[in-house]
Amino acid sequence: MMRLRFTILFISLISIATALQAQTKNITVKGKVIDGKSEQPVEFATVVLKDKNTEKNITGKTTAADGTFEIKTDVSDFYVEVSFIGFETKAIKDISIANGMANLGTIAMGENEEVLEELLIVGERSTTEFELDKKVFNVGKDLSSAGGSAFDVLNNVPSVNVNIEGEISLRGSTGVEILINGKPSVLTSESGSNALGTITADMIEKIEVITNPSAKYNAEGTSGIINIVIKKEERKGTNGSVSINTGVPHNHSLGLSLNHRTEKFNLFSQVGAGYRNMPNESRNINTDLGSNTSVISNGEEDKYEQFYNFSLGTDYYINPTNVLTLSGNFAYEIEDQPSTSYFSSLDENNEVVSEWNRDQATSATNPKWQYELQYKSDFKDDEDHVLLFSATGSHFGKDQSSEYTNVTTYGENVDSNQQTDTDFKETEYTFKLDYTKPFLDKFTLETGGQYNINDVGNDYSVSNLEDGTWVVDPDLSNVFEYHQNVLALYGTGAYEGDKWGLKLGLRVETTDLNTVLKNTGEENNQNYTNLFPSVHTSYKLTNNFSVQAGFSKRILRPRLWNLNPFFNISNNYSIRTGNPDLRPEYTDSYELAAMYIVDKISWNVGVYHRYTTDVVERISTFEDNVNISKPYNIGTNRATGVELNGKYLPANWLSITGEINYNYYIREGSLETTSFDFDADQWTSKVTTKFKFPLDIDFEVTGHYQSEYQTVQSIISNNLFADMGVRKKILKGRGVINMSVRDIFASRRMETITNQSDFYLYSYGKRGRFVTLGFSFGFGKGEAMEFSGQKMH
CATH class of the missing domain: 2.60.40.1120 (Carboxypeptidase-like, regulatory domain)
Incomplete structure (x- = not known):
């Protein structure tokens, strides 16, 4: 059936191409x-x-x-x-x-x-551009993202989805590499948790979605790369903006952006501070199907944060062709996370044996900093002849303590007290050199290298209160160290003619990974070298219609928290742990796409196939009603999909943007004596409608749908939710009043059902509705920037 669908799609593409050949623009x-x-x-x-x-x-x-x-x-x-x-x-x-x-x-x-005013309106629209090896989403004033963070902006980007826990997926796969300004950052690493939320929507210039990257880009990420490009104002003179936001639940922030440009220097800075809350409600059911006993919990959690951000940087124009840039960012968060979970233990007759409350009190401080030195040299013979060098350093820390108290309210006594302490530090350095040289207007050679150093230390302890004294539990405590160095060299050659283009590339990466569990002396060393070829081609059938095809080989190295064998006991009946023996995933990625643009309509349709080996999946084991989730390399995955993005502008006051992504996948693999072979499918869609009303009022509504899909053990339920935003310009466009509502109907949730032969698990989480109201004002030659500190939701 799937083959028939793709055959029909391919024939349709060829038919459209033939029909459009008569429309050549000359x-x-x-x-x-x-x-x-x-x-x-x-x-x-x-x-x-x-x-x-x-x-x-x-x-x-x-x-x-x-x-x-x-x-x-x-x-x-x-x-x-x-x-x-x-x-x-x-x-x-x-x-x-x-x-x-x-x-x-x-x-x-x-x-x-x-x-x-009319120029501001034109400049605010988000548009998608297609290049030989990537799609570029230019971020405009997306109203439903106003007062939001990078997570909110990403959730409006074609092909990208972000769940309520901040997990980012590309075309349904979470094997995606997130870069900032083309380089790795601790803000985007898994250990940074919600740190990506410190990047606010107003700070983002564009987002590059690279589903099939060339050899120039990191080979990391089996489903591709998302590159977040941060704004840097460069208009001459003094420009800036100030903004204030408030929201429900608590989301209050104040931001100031300043820029001063002279002939030789460009000084840019941002300052922000605020207070916010991210509530969450949860429900979990653990059932032993052998004894028919269950443990049920319902929880309510609040996460309060004070945050402070400061960014400062300068460009020094040595001469018209050479620029030196130095920039830095410092952020500091203070967290307070109280929660209460209500537990019930049921016997085989479904009668309550005991009930208790588990109270959690967590506090943490999170310092983050990053600095970058960049040198760019433009050669006079050609505007695309460029040498670019950058050195980036960043650090993320977390000093966290939690105390858990079980208080029995009925039946068997389960009173207990536990506490955890975490001292986490991650430092990352990236050195990058890129050189681009055009030849004869149609040929381009690119070469360069990158060296990435990632060092992590995590000191984690769990203690139990025994006879009034805290006693460390050695089975749950550990000191974990992680060191990974990756050296990469690449070369690409491209020909781009009037109608046909071809780009060939080869990247070599050497990885040196070392993890140490200090308590036991357990050590895991991995050293491997891989070649990553890439091929991209495009052909213009008409000036409105073109076809692209590409191939690349990708890698997904084991993520830090999947390697770290710590135990998360926030819910001590649903425990997550890591596996230091994980191997990297490898993917062969193929893609064929067609693009059509004419006046009021533009669309892009693509067919893709990914073959992945050593796929990492979390496997649940069950004992005494306790679920322990641990990652393993489980066989292969073959995913074949179709993606369609389109935009329609029926009138100057109305635009409609939509996308749909469908993929069918075949899983093959086993663990010990258990087979995990199955096939399934999933699809996602988004539709955004924007209206421009009189009196400079803009309105936008976005609907999201994510279908149910299957993993090796579980079913993830479908999701349907909507966001909206409205904006009013004042003071000749320099002032903006905006309001956004994310998850209008409070219908967005994360629901997982695991139904195995000997146990049943149910997990549910929900954030709820977020409403933000803000005002921003631009001065100098700037415009209102709508600064906000709201993180993912």
Whole structure:
């Protein structure tokens, strides 16, 4: 059945391509936009082709980082209008066309102190761009993400989903590598937990979704890479914004952003502080099917956080072709996490044997810092001839203590007191060198290397109160050290002609991993070298329709918390632990995609296949109604999927964006004498509708659906939820009042059912509705940035 579906899809793609060949556009308009004073390129300037007779928009595009643009059209009677915030709009009507080319050369923009409303509106829309080996989602003012964090922005990006626990998946797979500005960061590592939530929505310039990366990128991540690119203001003069937010549950923050640009220096900074709460309600059922006894728990938790963020950086323009950048960020969180769980123990007749409350009091401090030194050299012979070097250091720490108290309220006495102490420190250093050299306009060579050092220490102890004295439990306590170094070298060669493009690459990575369990002396050393080839090709059937294909080999090294054999006893009937003997996963990834863009409609459809070996899965074992979950390498996974993204602009006041992703997977594997062979499918979808009303009021609503799907032991239930946002501009666009509601109907939850031959497990978690109201004001040549500190929900 699946083969028939994909055959039909492939025939449809070919049919569409054939039908569209008659629509070829034969005029290319290109040029470069610069600041008339500083002569620096103007990125994201809006370039629109307009009909000379009706003055209506024909098509348009935003400029690249170097200020260049290239637009295709089949209309010959047009003029060009260039605009950007803080500059006067420029119309170019005297245009010469020769051999199908209209080269406008360098367009110098003059400054304009007034902020033009229509330009702000154009600049706020989020758009998706497709490159040879990646998709780029340019983050605009997504209203349902206003007052939110990186998690909220990611949840609105095509192909990406974030569950209520902050776990990120790409096309249904959690084997995804998260980068910040193209480099690893402790803020995105598993040990950072919710640290990614300290990146607020207003700080993000764009998100790159790389489902089939070339050899230039890290080989880490079996389903691909998500690269979060942070904003850095570069407009001349002094610019900034201030914002204040409040919300229910508690989400109160104050933010200030400042930037000052001169001829030689660009100084940028952000300061933020706030207080927030993330409530959670949970339910768990553990049933022994042999004895028919059960333990049921219902819990209520609050997580209160005070947070402080400070970022500072500067660009030094040594000369027009050489820039040195130094930046740093420091964040500090104070956590208070009280919770109460209500337990019941039932016998074989389903009668209550005992009931008790388990109270948790947790406090923690989390310091985080990161600094980066970057040098960029642009060669004069070609704007794409670039040398880039960067050195990044980062640290994440957690000093946490928890106390658990069991108080019997009925039946058998289960009174007990436990406490845990955690001293966690992770430090990461990344050194990266990239060199790009174009040849003959159509050929490009890239080469470079990266060295990543990751050191972790986790001192974790569990103590029981015995006769008024705290006694350490040696079976649950440990000191775990983790050291991983990865050295990578790569080379790619690309040909990009008018219609056809090809990119070949090879990456070699050497991994040296060492883990030590200090209490027992248990040590695990792994050293391996892998080759990661990549092939990408594209062909333009018309200027509106193109086809891409790609192949890459990927790796997913064992995650830190999957290796660390600590025991999480927050619920001492549902315990998670690690496995230091895990091996890496390897994936062969294939993809075929087609893109069609015409005026008001754009869509992208893709077919993909991933073959993964040594898949890491968590396996539950059950004894005395206690569930212990531990990761193992369980066989292979073959996943084949179809993905469709589209955008429709039926009117200037309305836009509709949608996506659907379906994949079918075959699992084969066993552990000891248990077979885990099965096949299943899953699908996800999103639809976002944006309205622009009079009086500068914008409204947006997004619906999300995630189907039920199967893992080796469990069923994950489906999910249907919606977000919305509304915004009102004031003070000529410099002020913004916004309100967002995430999970409007409080329907989003995480529900897992594990039904095995000898035990049954049920787990449920829910965050609830979040409402945020904010005001922001931009000064200088800046605009309101809507700073907020809300983390994932």
